[in-house]
Amino acid sequence: MTITLTFLFAACSQDEKEKGQEPNADVKPATYPTAPVQLINPEYEISIPAELKPYEQVAVYAKVTGFVKQLHVDLGDRVRKGQLLAVLEAPEMEQQYLADKSMAQKVHSDYLYAKQAYDRLVDAAKTAGAVAHIELDRAKSTMESTRSAYEASKAGAAHASQLQQYLRITAPFDGVITERNVSVGAMAGTGVNVPLFMVAQGHRLRLTLSLPEKHASSVKQDMQATFTVRSQPGKTFSVVLSRTAGLLDQQNRSLTLEFDVNNSLGQLQGGEYAQAKLTLQRHSPSYWVPGKSLLNTQSGTYIMTWNAGEIRRIPVTEGVRLDSLTEVFGDISPQDSILLKPSAEIKVGTIIK
Template sequence: MHLIHRSVYTLLSGAVLLASCHQKQAPAAAEKQAPAPPAVLETVAAISDNPTYTLTLPGELLPYEQVLVYPKVKGFIKKLYADRGSKVKKGQLLAVLEAPELNQQFLSAQSDERKLYENYLYSKQAYQRLQKAAAKTGAVAAIELDKAYTQLRADSAAYNTAGANKGVVAQLQGYLRITAPFDGTIVARNFSEGALVGDNATKNGALFAIAQQTHLRLTVAIPEKHAQSLHPNTMITFTVSDRPGKIFTSALSRNSGLLQTDSRSVMAEFDVDNKDGALNGGEYAQVKLTLRRPEPTIWVPASSVVRAQSGVFILRKDPDGIKRIPVIEGIKKDTLQEVFGEVTADQQIIKKGSEEIHEKQ
């Protein structure tokens, strides 16, 4: 009997101990199930700035002037005075053509001019004599004087026409001498002496191709979103593959000012002095431009910009919550991103944007 009472006491003591442990663990479990406090979203202020930035684009070096020299008249090449690679000066004789028919045309025009000049002199003398005779009343009828004056004018016009025709033929004879239109280098010679050229005599009628290599044009297509950043003093540096390690410089000379619809870009030209012959012309170049917006723009941390299927946006913190602001990206400079949209300087922007951050959070 004493043993039974001891067993009951032991069971009751264990039950009390378990209940006590359960009561102590209950608050801990309750603490684990409590909701976590909301995460703090770090914000930064959007800034307005107008920094310079660099842009690397491909370019093409072209001769400052380049032309194909065609013969004006049809003829045979009598003599060539220049060949591929020749350095020529403006007005220098490059070739002489011969066209015997032009000589005959000139002689014929000269003969016509002399004949009509004689007619003009006779009409002039006849009119002057009638004028003197008409000084006496009734000696010459008025109609006769008018006829003489009309004949004088007709012969004068015919003589002037003959002189003009002779001048045209003489001018054509001058075209038999082919001269250089500017200082440059002969980059192509297409015919040899004795060839018939001019007046569509051959498929490729150009005698020479001349390029100016002491002065070059570097053309660069500026993308649409950077076109307004060009200014009159825009500076560039560029390199070419055939002169590794050599850096060239230039400044903006001109730009088209018109957006090309096919490439959505503006063509800019930079004049390059090449008197030392360091560049050949015709090379492709890697161009680094220093640009600047015409007015300040808005900049935010690059991490603030969210690129999602729904579009590109940033998250702005307003007094009534968080709002998604659609933006268009501009350029990136270091850790900052240029944006265009409904955002102004000093507005608070979520520093690390994410699609998981909902509006009015």
């Protein structure tokens, strides 16, 4: 539809009247095409870069210091959880364990002797006057002291035994060896910053992407998506949303989405870049106008409305673009008529029809 706006010209100057010139009686109309505001909630599709990552990936370090004695895996080997990867040796640790174990055995014998002596005194004390109370208390104190010493020494031996277990490096989960950074004879341990191995889970991957802030409110639970990778042109993979960060990243103002990818057939490689396509929809309808009805100026973005004979310039914020329509947010209503060809030269205010 169109709106015909009639502008009334001011009267001619006094000089023109004196010359006998008549003011223009004819009014020159100006025609501006318009369109209604649409309150709709369409689905829209966006394409966004993503990355395929191993579902789990960990650097394997040695918990104790020692020399690499044996290596049982190499780069690219597939391993199972708990599988032995390497064995370290630390002779001083073995000596410490033997010393702690021997001490625990000695203190245990002392405890058994003290307990036996106390039990005998208890039996003897059943006969009145056979054992002095102070002797009985002294024997009980000795027994309890040796028992405490035995518990402490037993804990020390268990600690040394546990440290020995750390000499055996095992896989934390099912995966593949992506890095091997040591050789037999190399030192490993707490003072070495380089991990022995990198283990990654390849049969299950994470598709991770950063969704721009303006689309964050369109994310729904169990949302489906598709993605492609350059290594397999023409092939499309389907996934379902698994989790979101919940909050926007403060640095890039985006929402992180993760999709779990079943890679049991080994078609995909962790670390690949992907191109994901998402079908999004707002939680509630919003206002949409033709894209050409937006007026972009140095002071901001506007639309021009005509209602009840009045032209207004309304500041808006752009949302999503869909074909020829653009989502806008501002002080507008479905009853507004939008000028399709706005211009900074069009004056705002009341216009006489």
